[in-house]
Amino acid sequence: MENSIPEIETICRQLMSLERRKKAKMLVVDDEPDNLDLLYRTFRRDFQVLKAESGIQALEVLATEGEVAVIISDQRMPEMKGTEFLSKTVPQFPDTVRIILTGFTDIEDLVDAINSGQVYKYITKPWDPLELKAVVQRATETYELLKQRTEELRRANAQMALLSTIVQVAQVATAVEESLEPIAIAFGENFAADGCILQLVANNSLNSAQGIYSADSPIENWLTEDPLVKEAIVSKQIQGSVNIPADPDLSALNHYTASGIQAHLVIPIIYRDHVLAILSMQWKKPCQLREDEIKLIHLSAQQVALALTSTQAV
Structure with a gap:
């Protein structure tokens, strides 16, 4: 029934380990069904892959599913360019890492997106699967590092606030x-x-x-x-x-x-x-x-x- 502190720590670590083993979420966005299926098959073993055929649909997926680790989006899509779609995801999901697939030379859009921090990297089409996997691996590591730092900062602020409250209560x-x-x-x-x-x-x-x-x-x-x-x-x-x-x-x-x-x-x-x-x-x-x-x-x-x-x- 009762658990000592070492036992509680052990069980908590086991629960955290199970949580970490869950597949990270990835969103792939492309208006071409063949490309979308190829991206899904490439990453389904390592990620929980979500699919969308347009930027508008992708925003709806994010509204339902919440934050994802990596977004891979085609650049030239009807209704909304990939860079435009990705820029809309930055305010709500600042830690998500964004990758653009481009089959044409639109340097101005890509440079602006990369310089503003909206895009981590761009990959030209047709892409090399091994190269894309390597980029996604580095992107995932970047995401995990960003989340770790964000959580450490949040935790430090919360701890300071807790101790500060206790001291303040004692004073007043x-x-x-x-x-x-x-x-x-x-x-x-x-x-x-x-x-x-x-x-x-x-x-x-x-x-x-x-x-x-x-x-x-x-x-x-x-x-x-x-x-x-x-x-x-x-x-x-x-x-x-x-x-x-x-x-x-x-x-x-x-x-x-x-x-x-x-x-x-x-x-x-x-x-x-x-x-x-x-x-x-x-x-x-x-x-x-x-x-x-x-x-x-x-x-x-x-x-x-x-x-x-x-x-x-x-």
């Missing part, structure tokens, strides 16, 4: 009860939880003071019934299950089945070996926390303990 709250909800909201938003509860503990039991965050509909507080909470208070260690439907000790519990929660982490907030509060983070899908996020949870829990004690001293 005049009573410990006032600090609970803003801290719960900060954790819930930072870790994309569906629900988050920060509840005070006294004499190794939960008391009525609580702060609740809910991503959508209101959530119920069933922590007094939860075995993970009881174990976290007793052991003074993080407890959790990252995949409750697969956990026979938890999946049959009424509060999990009724709430639809599929992952639950319980973090004891400890100061000088005393449990001051319990932080409960809940997700309606199996958890995919990264190692750095778990480290942030440890660090933030220490900051929350300081915030609560400083507020109690006011």
Whole structure:
């Protein structure tokens, strides 16, 4: 039932590994059916290939499917040139890597598109399949690097915002009860939880003071019934299950089945070996926390303990 932190980290890494093994999405756009089918056959083993016969149709595909890693588009198409289509994808999907196929010399359009960052590379028609595969491989690596950097920046900003919120709460709250909800909201938003509860503990039991965050509909507080909470208070260690439907000790519990929660982490907030509060983070899908996020949870829990004690001293 209960998972130690090393076990939680292992399961999270397994879930992340499965996620990474999914095929990346690619969109191929060409008004010639034979070329479109050839592109599909060339890349279907390595990518989830989406097809469109025009720029307008391609925009509709993106609106439905969302971001793709690579777009390969023919340049000369009716209604909309390839460069015009690609330029329309930049604002919403800045990290997508774009490749143009061209069978004629339209240097001005291509140079403008490349210089403005809308096109990664152009390939002349008829193309060499090996050359095109090599270009797409480099394009995919570029996309993954861009996504990694974007995610690292987002993560750093989110972590700074979380720690900043905790410090700010400690400075402005005049009573410990006032600090609970803003801290719960900060954790819930930072870790994309569906629900988050920060509840005070006294004499190794939960008391009525609580702060609740809910991503959508209101959530119920069933922590007094939860075995993970009881174990976290007793052991003074993080407890959790990252995949409750697969956990026979938890999946049959009424509060999990009724709430639809599929992952639950319980973090004891400890100061000088005393449990001051319990932080409960809940997700309606199996958890995919990264190692750095778990480290942030440890660090933030220490900051929350300081915030609560400083507020109690006011």
